[in-house]
Amino acid sequence: MGNLVAGANAALTAENPGLSKILVGLGWQSIPSRGPQSELVPLAIMCDAGGRAVSNDHLVFFNQIASPEGSVAFAGTEDQEQIDVDLSLVPAGVAKITFIVYVDPDLRGPGTFSAIRNQYIRVATAQNQELVRFDIPQSPQDNITAMMFGELYRHREDWKFRALGQGYTTGLRGVAADFRFDV
Amino acid sequence: MALNRSSTRTDITYLSRRVKPAARAETSAPATAPPSSPVSPAAVTSLSLSRSSAPTSPAPATSAATPWAGARPAAETRPTRLFPAPGIGETRLLNAQTPMIRLDRRQSAIGSLLVTGATSAAWESPERVTGAMTVDGAVSGTSIKCSGNRPLVGYMDGTAVVALRHIRELRRSLFIGQPSAPLTVEIFDGGTVTLPAASGELRYILSLTAIDGVIELRAEPVPARADAAELWQEFGFSMTTNAAARRQGH
Numbered sequence: 001m002g003n004l005v006a007g008a009n010a011a012l013t014a015e016n017p018g019l020s021k022i023l024v025g026l027g028w029q030s031i032p033s034r035g036p037q038s039e040l041v042p043l044a045i046m047c048d049a050g051g052r053a054v055s056n057d058h059l060v061f062f063n064q065i066a067s068p069e070g071s072v073a074f075a076g077t078e079d080q081e082q083i084d085v086d087l088s089l090v091p092a093g094v095a096k097i098t099f100i101v102y103v104d105p106d107l108r109g110p111g112t113f114s115a116i117r118n119q120y121i122r123v124a125t126a127q128n129q130e131l132v133r134f135d136i137p138q139s140p141q142d143n144i145t146a147m148m149f150g151e152l153y154r155h156r157e158d159w160k161f162r163a164l165g166q167g168y169t170t171g172l173r174g175v176a177a178d179f180r181f182d183v
Numbered sequence: 184m185a186l187n188r189s190s191t192r193t194d195i196t197y198l199s200r201r202v203k204p205a206a207r208a209e210t211s212a213p214a215t216a217p218p219s220s221p222v223s224p225a226a227v228t229s230l231s232l233s234r235s236s237a238p239t240s241p242a243p244a245t246s247a248a249t250p251w252a253g254a255r256p257a258a259e260t261r262p263t264r265l266f267p268a269p270g271i272g273e274t275r276l277l278n279a280q281t282p283m284i285r286l287d288r289r290q291s292a293i294g295s296l297l298v299t300g301a302t303s304a305a306w307e308s309p310e311r312v313t314g315a316m317t318v319d320g321a322v323s324g325t326s327i328k329c330s331g332n333r334p335l336v337g338y339m340d341g342t343a344v345v346a347l348r349h350i351r352e353l354r355r356s357l358f359i360g361q362p363s364a365p366l367t368v369e370i371f372d373g374g375t376v377t378l379p380a381a382s383g384e385l386r387y388i389l390s391l392t393a394i395d396g397v398i399e400l401r402a403e404p405v406p407a408r409a410d411a412a413e414l415w416q417e418f419g420f421s422m423t424t425n426a427a428a429r430r431q432g433h
Contacts, residue, residue, distance in 0.1 A: 033332065034332065035332060036331055036332050036333050037330075037331045037332050038331070039329075039330065039331040039348050041348065056287075056289065059289070061292070062292065062351075063288045063289070063291060063292035063350065063351070063396045064288040064289070064292075104293070104294065104331070104347075104348040105293065105294040105295075105371060106294055106295050106331065106333060106344075106346055106347075106348060107294065107295040107297070107339060107344060108295070108333050108337075108339050108344060108346075109333075110294075172293065182289070182372065183289060183293055183371060183372055
């Protein structure tokens, strides 16, 4: 399936029969700085058909590293983050899983994506064989404080992946407002 | 009996990331697995914290080359042993009637936790690296700097700040204010709670404890005249020297 462009999608389970457990890797590079640096935090949001977070417990990030039923779990850091998804365990009420990276809103100079380069999201098999990858195009990011990298979504009986690469200027609060969860 | 704090507890399996293949290979090497280890791998896998009603997952792959080899159902990854406690929205005041609140996992991990009115802040990492800072910027013990080039606990414009992105690098913290002034805590979602000023011979200081990434805030009654150094000692904060911190890998 190879590399995607923003907005493109790829069939995962339809083209890989029997695919159940996948690994989603997120990565980027930060330009080093001596002062306070942006600290990027990956977040997986399990959404209902209306695009809203199913519940606050269905937000998976470094301090809540698994969803209640265990279908989405943070794994390792070979990429900046690796997230295990067991598609067979995803509750029927979850229509999509969106992968977001936000700048931690530390009051001491939280920063933006301006010093971030080479962001990507990739989907691989459980054996880490890459199925699809999206290298987010470089563009001015001086006012970007959160970004949707991509999403897994149901399509009839199958799962697909969509490349997004859409930035927020309103940070985690904007993300929370769109996906209707509490922060 | 003295506690052995130097070795990793292998019998506690909840809320940890799966062991990746490379790390698994390293930890299973004979050189790093002493035969006298009190907990054998078999004992670890036989310990189950899951409930009978918990959802079950297909049996994980057994190959060590499979990243999923260490995956566990969420029922095993969620601690359920914390006693019930009110949240930050359920009380405005921490005092003798409501001495303690607990933040949730999001509140404990997003942005900054601010303590207004604190004239000193002390911290201790899970590795027991300990330090303190006064509102004037004087530092005792060892500072802990996070990957974003910010102190784990520090001051900004006279307000004590805890970097919650790195809450797992903090074990506990102690915030002390002037006896005549209250302490106020604020978190990212706007939730606040206040510790009242001294009343007579007693006043409250704020104790923050991070338990597996969840923050508990407690109002601790102390003598109104006790100074910060006495209180650090009373609460077991022994300032580490930089040399000691280096030995502990900081």
